[in-house]
Amino acid sequence: MMTLVFYTNPQSRGRIARWMLEEVGAPYDTVLLGYADSMKAAEYLAINPMGKVPAIVHDGHVVTECAAICAYLADAFPDAGLAPPTTGRADYYRWLFFAAGPVEQAVIDRSRKIEVTPEQGRMVGYGSYDTTVDALEAAVKGRSFIAGDRFSAADVYVGSHIAWGMMFGTLPKREAFESYLAGLTARPAFQRAHQLDEQAAAA
Known part of the structure; x- marks a missing residue:
C-alpha cells in the first residue's frame, strides 16, 4: 500500500500543498514542523536539506517545492483530473x-x-x-x-x-x-x- 506523508507548518507555503492534497483526495499523514526546531533537525534535513516546508514523501519518493508538488500530485493521482491531457x-x-x-x-x-x-x-x-x-x-x-x-x-x-x-x-x-x-x-x-x-x- 502506498503511503503519502505531508510535512508542513500552517503558517507557510505548506498551505499551497495542503490545498492540492485536498483536491487530490488521497489519504495522507501530516507532520507539523516548527521553524526553529524540528524543521532544522537532522531527521527532516534528511528529507529536505534546505530545512524548509512543504515536502511530501510519496511511497518513499521525496518531492519539495510547491510548484513541483502540485505538478507531481496531479500526475501521481490522474483520476483527480488536475492536469490537462x-x-x-x-x-x-x-x-x-x-x-x-x-x-x-x-x-x-x-x-x-x-x-x-x-x-x-x-x-x-x-x-x-x-x-x-x-x-x-x-x-x-x-x-x-x-x-x-x-x-x-x-x-x-x-x-x-x-x-x-x-x-x-x-x-x-x-x-x-x-x-x-x-x-x-x-x-x-x-x-x-x-x-x-x-x-x-x-x-
Whole structure:
C-alpha cells in the first residue's frame, strides 16, 4: 500500500500543498514542523536539506517545492483530473512556472524593497514588477481557470500566489484577481484545507 506523508507548518507555503492534497483526495499523514526546531533537525534535513516546508514523501519518493508538488500530485493521482491531457498542457506549464519564477521573484524583491533599474531588468527573469503583475492580470482576466476550461493544479498554485499577495499587500487588489480567486476559494477542497491549517495554527 502506498503511503503519502505531508510535512508542513500552517503558517507557510505548506498551505499551497495542503490545498492540492485536498483536491487530490488521497489519504495522507501530516507532520507539523516548527521553524526553529524540528524543521532544522537532522531527521527532516534528511528529507529536505534546505530545512524548509512543504515536502511530501510519496511511497518513499521525496518531492519539495510547491510548484513541483502540485505538478507531481496531479500526475501521481490522474483520476483527480488536475492536469490537462499531455497534448494540452501549454498554458498549464506556462502559468504554473510563471508563478513559480517571475511572480515569486518580483514579489519577494518588492517586499525587500529591491528596486530593479531598466538596465537590470534585462538580467532578472521578471523584467519589472509592474510588467509581471500586468501579465498575471491578463492571464486570469475574464477566466475561471488559468489553463483551459477546467480547474487544474496550476490554479492551485497561481491562485495561492494571488490570494497571499492580495492578503499581504504584495500584489494589488485588482478586479481580475478578485474575480478569478472567488471561484477558487469557493471550492470544497480549498475550504477543507483552510480549516485544517487554521486548526493546526490555533493548536
